[in-house]
Amino acid sequence: MAPRPPCWGRSADNKDRWIFALDPATGKTRVLAHDHDDAWIDGPGAFTLGWMKNGREVYFQSERTGLFAPLRGSLGGRRDRAL
8 A cells, every 4th residue: 555645734833844644544643854943934845745665755845954955754763864
């Protein structure tokens, strides 16, 4: 069975964004990545999100480094890293 699409959520003030994985069997979510910016989180690529071919990692864009850059996050708990 293909994994469910990763989900994202953001705070009402746009200063935080979370990427979640959903377990369809239990309905529970797990945070895969979290970004915070005191100014705001948005911009080009802010909604880029999907599963890598291995089904255990997601790709997304983040401005953690000050520039929007593609990253990958893992279901296995590894730190996010550049693509």
